[in-house]
């Protein structure tokens with residue numbers, strides 16, 4: 001029996017940043033951006049993404065990738081080597 005094929009990405013989600021919040025206008029707020037093949041447009045939300053197995057084909061795989069520090073290889077939450085994550089966020093999403 002043949003096995004089904006997985007393409008590279010059917011849906012892509014990314015935690016992006018809204019960099020112009022708060023009273024000072026420079027507060028960083030995480031937002032969830034998503035796009036699935038076949039969608040008319042991409043979408044950004046502050047709501048959590050719910051993974052509902054009833055609305056996904058059986059065999060769906062969800063992989064989550066964190067950005068890792070270019071200096072120490074640790075993820076943002078545990079990196080304490082001094083890499084300037086805030087500037088990286090503002091340069092990438094601001």
Ligand SMILES: [Zn+2]
Pocket residue numbers: 069070071072073074079080081082083
């Ligand atoms: Zn680091």
